[in-house]
Amino acid sequence: MSALPHDYAHIAVEQPGGPEVMQLSRSPLPEVGAGQVLIRVAAAGVNGPDLKQRAGAYPPPAGASPIIGLEVAGEICAIGEGVTQWQLGDKVCALTPGGGYGEYTLTYAAHCLPIPQGFSATQAAALPETFFTVWGNLFMRAGLKAGETVLIHGGSGGIGSTAIALANRLGAKVITTTGQDEKREYCQSLGADLVVNYNTQNFVEEVMNFTQGKGVEVVFDIAGGDFINQNLKALAVDGRMVSVSTQRSPKAELNILLLMAKRIVWTGSTLRPQSVEAKAAIAQQLKETVWPLLDSQQIVPHIFATYPLCDAPKAHALLASGEHRGKVVLTL
Template sequence: MYAITITEPGGPEALVWSEVPDPELREGEVLVDVAASAVNRADLLQRQGFYDPQPGTSPYPGLECSGTVAEVGPGVTGWAVGDEVCALLSGGGYAERVAVPAGQLLPVPAGVDLVTAAGLPEVVATVWSNVFMVAHLRPGETLLVHGGSSGIGTMAIQLAKAVGATVAVTAGSAAKLARCAELGADITINHREQDFVEELRGATDGRGADVILDIIGAKYLERNIEALAVNGRLAIIGLMGGAKGELNLGALLRKRGAITATTLRARPLAEKAAIIAAVREHVWPLVDSGRVVPVVDRLLPMAEAAEAHRALETGDHIGKVLLSR
């Protein structure tokens, strides 16, 4: 088969469409003929040599895909050759074929085409596990999403609105904020021109956010605590603004706040399967009905993965960048 390989850590030019061995199907896995994959910031880190795959997993980038079941491995039930699926991966989505643990498969939702479905698994699993399974966002509460126009952000807006929450977002342009508003964001903040703590307090009568979904990390740590409501929960899922920050524990105590930080890729198979099962139960009906939709910025051929990485690095996208076979 062919896959995107990384010749050596570096820029987008390190991504090369190369002939590689077919994946070996193990017990409990399903072989998927890939229709499309999607670009995530973790892929950029892997390309740069900062986020290696877990031992025993595919060395190729790509943390999600869509496609058709080509073969069912030993011990797998509930899936058959020819099923159209999308999948959460530990790697290997930028390829013609990938072996997937059966617990990480989802059916393609009604009304979503096979290629577009590639942009769903990673963002939906990330948002649902962090905002709902860990931070327990409830109806009537306020969610603040940093990077509201990203793939994660556009999904978080929709899911939070679907459960009856108020949504605030930060983004860096009027166009991005306008798209967030179209998706349901109630409070839009241009982080280049406005202070998100002051704007959020002003819009919530000084209360702040019950849950904050943060992709920035250290740079926003102190101000995120300021922005929390009493009993607020900060969920950190990215480190775009650095990994080391100073935390005023007194401020956190006064808020009776909680901080969690998670990654998805390195979780044990059982944890990933539990997240996917929760997504199928709670989120897939919303996607099936059209209340929640995948937001796609652009679609590029998989062999042009380097251009897709450049697009993500420029930051001018809204939603997901997809790669199709």
């Protein structure tokens, strides 16, 4: 291992705003605390929360790096006290509390996972944020099981793509929505049994036709807003709905009687504010259940576009446009 530098390059945001506010800057290398590792970053995933943080709508939690970036892949180059599961030089992908858009980043050892066999750093950097989010919500909170049917909104995005692939490989039937007909084939290639264009079709009617009037056991919702009541109609009796984003609106007019009559359980979460222990528990389940699917190439993330770190504004503009299918990644 080469000696570590005193400072490093990263993306900085002086004032919240559009993609153009992101500029390259330099800061002192962060100190590694107990239970932590320092990663020399090879690639960093770009996610919806990054865009919200840049715009000033998603401040980092206390103690987290103010630098944008929640997932990386790279090489462990320093280890904190008490870390026994990793060695210097290990290649990992990791969920980070912040700081991903830089040459180095700090995270917890328990939030790192090995780079799957045959994966590039770019592919591995596209895993942590989406896989932690999908596993923690769709499987741990909503309890999706083999043989059940799930409605996944936003099937062509990073979160939706991962949700479709995981649900399909683990034995569920998948209905997904998209706003563009040209994204149908992509969603089907991931394992969707039915793809509905919510702009031209009534997704509740399509769900009921597909399930012969029963409805779906689980809804995985990134939309919020006016979709919530529609989701309640699409759910089966004793169904579960999990909210992970509010792309249409954070506010919904809810028919509580429908929720009561169908005995629906509605839950949701955000990943970033969760405790170190909670994220470690998700990582452990991913390692046991999902990483074998990645190692055997049964699931491979679709990388739609890559940009060098200095072009982070272009990556954010692409993600905001909604024209992507799968993940956008920054390379170093």
